[in-house]
Amino acid sequence: MNKKTIKDVNVKGKKCLVRVDFNVPMEDGIITDLTRINGAIPTIKYLSEHGAKVILCSHMGRPKGEFNMKYTLEPVARKLAELLGKNVAFAKDAIGEDSKAKVAVLKDGEILLLENLRFYIGEEKNDKEFCEKLAAHCEIYVNDAFGTAHRAHASTAGIVQYGFVKDAVAGFLIGKELDIIGGAMENAKRPFVAVLGGAKVSDKIGVISNLIEKVDIIIVGGAMAYTFLKAQGEEIGDSRFEADKLDLANELLAKAKSKNVKVLLPVDNMAADKFAADANAKVFEGNIDVGWMGLDIGPKTIKLFSDAIKDAKTVIWNGPMGVFEMEKFATGTKAIAKAMAESNAVTIIGGGDSASAVTQLGYADKMTHISTGGGASLEFMEGLVLPGIDCLNDK
Ligand code: AMP
Numbered sequence: 001m002n003k004k005t006i007k008d009v010n011v012k013g014k015k016c017l018v019r020v021d022f023n024v025p026m027e028d029g030i031i032t033d034l035t036r037i038n039g040a041i042p043t044i045k046y047l048s049e050h051g052a053k054v055i056l057c058s059h060m061g062r063p064k065g066e067f068n069m070k071y072t073l074e075p076v077a078r079k080l081a082e083l084l085g086k087n088v089a090f091a092k093d094a095i096g097e098d099s100k101a102k103v104a105v106l107k108d109g110e111i112l113l114l115e116n117l118r119f120y121i122g123e124e125k126n127d128k129e130f131c132e133k134l135a136a137h138c139e140i141y142v143n144d145a146f147g148t149a150h151r152a153h154a155s156t157a158g159i160v161q162y163g164f165v166k167d168a169v170a171g172f173l174i175g176k177e178l179d180i181i182g183g184a185m186e187n188a189k190r191p192f193v194a195v196l197g198g199a200k201v202s203d204k205i206g207v208i209s210n211l212i213e214k215v216d217i218i219i220v221g222g223a224m225a226y227t228f229l230k231a232q233g234e235e236i237g238d239s240r241f242e243a244d245k246l247d248l249a250n251e252l253l254a255k256a257k258s259k260n261v262k263v264l265l266p267v268d269n270m271a272a273d274k275f276a277a278d279a280n281a282k283v284f285e286g287n288i289d290v291g292w293m294g295l296d297i298g299p300k301t302i303k304l305f306s307d308a309i310k311d312a313k314t315v316i317w318n319g320p321m322g323v324f325e326m327e328k329f330a331t332g333t334k335a336i337a338k339a340m341a342e343s344n345a346v347t348i349i350g351g352g353d354s355a356s357a358v359t360q361l362g363y364a365d366k367m368t369h370i371s372t373g374g375g376a377s378l379e380f381m382e383g384l385v386l387p388g389i390d391c392l393n394d395k
Contacts, residue, residue: 001178003392004169006043006142011052013108017138018043018171019155019388021145021372022058022076022113031079035359036147039372041083043144043171044111048086051108055137056080057094057117057155058145065121077113088113094120095133103137117155124151126158135164144171147351147373149388150380157387168392173372178389180369181316181380184348185214189313193345195305195336197222198319198353201245205252206382207318212255217262217312219305221297221321221332225266228253237271237288264308268298270322270329277326296322297332305332306339315340318350318378324357333357341366350377 006016020040025032040056047054061071077090087110091099094114102112114137117123122130131154135141141160143149148156160168170178184192192215196204201224211218220228226239231249256263271292272279283298297305309315317340321332334357340347341363349355349367352374358364371377380386 001170001175001182002395003389004395005175006046006169006171008395009140009167009169011047011050011140014052014140015055015103015106015138016047016052016140016142017055017057017134017165018047018142019145019148020044020056020058020171021147022056022073023060023147024076026075029075031075033359034079034083036372037076037080037083039173040144040171043142043173044080044084046172047142048109048111052140053103053106053108054111055103055106055114056111057114057134059118059123059148059155060116061118063116063118065118065124067119071116071118073113073116080111080113084111086111091115095130099137123154126152126154128158128162130154131158131162132164135159138165139167141165141168142171143168143388143392144173145388146174146177146371146376148376149174149373149386150376150384152387157391160391161387170389170392174389176369177371177373177377178380181348181371181377184314184316184346185381188214189346191216191312192314193217193219193308193312195219195221195309195315195317196319197224197321197333199223199240201227201242201249204319204378205248206384207378208252209255210381210383212252212259212261215261217264217308218256219264219308221266221301221305221336222319224319225297226294228263228265232265235287235289236294237284237290237292239269239271239288239294264304266294266297266301267304268300269294270296270298270331272329275323277328279328281328295326296329302332302335306335309336309339309343309345312343312345314346314348315343316348316350316381317354318352318374318381320353320357324353334361337361337363350374350381
């Protein structure tokens with residue numbers, strides 16, 4: 001990575017504003033998944049142990065610019081304190097009197113978490129005045145929120161872009177994400193296989209197009225596959241597809257062919273007679289009858305995809321193979337997770353649904369890397385500039 005990290009600056013005695021991703025899932029005030037908090041801990045510990053005054057900030061949920069205690073970060077401060085075995089102070093605002101007062105008394109090594117940034121409309125709007133107030137808390141800006149690095153919000157890029165903070169560096173989590181995903185994109189051990197699934201081709205055109213330049217095999221599952229199959233003249237029954245993306249699907253297939261990249265599409269599908277968990281399900285090899293919709297890949301496809309994964313040296317995966325939220329149609333997604341867990345390849349899960357599937361199935365520690373950013377990792381794999389990284393000081 002060509003960006004400076006916290007190791008490249010002297011943080012001792014400095015007020016460091018650290019943008020973390022504490023957008024954790026909560027049910028009735030209880031945090032149900034600690035992945036994101038755990039992901040930020042190495043940076044927080046390093047800064048605290050090196051005598052920085054650590055001021056953490058994050059968004060949570062979509063409170064749309066208003067104070068809404070449903071989205072308070074206070075439970076996260078308590079959980080973080082428990083995980084660190086160290087006091088974590090909490091400010092009831094992000095740019096108001098309470099945060100100013102608490103920042104002012106912060107001693108070297110101490111940690112403060114500010115209230116949800118998205119309680120302010122200026123955060124997502126990247127408002128200059130909001131940036132200035134937020135920047136007034138600190139001398140050094142640290143970005144460690146990979147999950148929002150693809151957004152140009154006040155706390156993810158604006159405070160540096162407007163010039164309110166000069167020293168801007170990456171934390172360890174962002175460093176790790178870039179090293180692992182970037183390393184695979186640039187110097188993958190081959191065969192390099194990309195597994196793409198999920199709902200829409202339109203969301204993933206950029207990533208498919210860029211991956212064609214890098215990988216040996218692209219595996220396509222999920223609803224996305226039906227746009228490709230239909231474009232190839234197959235009958236897909238009532239399966240979900242994008243009528244306005246058929247030409248594009250063929251263009252992508254032609255591009256892949258011209259680059260000698262193999263595209264594996266489903267050869268059979270688990271179809272349902274309605275979009276429901278209790279639907280009747282039936283496997284179709286080849287064409288799917290009208291009245292049936294493909295909601296998962298079929299057993300032959302599972303074998304085809306799993307074999308390609310077995311032979312790979314690098315595998316990246318983004319997007320489920322079917323409607324994995326319904327038990328009956330989760331088989332394909334589970335099988336891909338299992339094939340990746342059992343392979344000796346470098347395995348990278350690109351966040352989002354695939355990350356939750358892998359974690360729920362208990363395969364998390366079998367993967368080389370599970371990205372903390374679904375959208376961010378997709379945009380990174382697409383070769384796009386991420387504003388939250390671009391704004392940081394070059395080495
Ligand atoms: P994405 O956000 O693009 O990764 O898409 C994830 C969503 O795609 C999940 O909610 C899946 O239920 C959905 N999905 C995957 N396969 C299918 C399918 N064959 N038909 C309809 N939806 C699907």
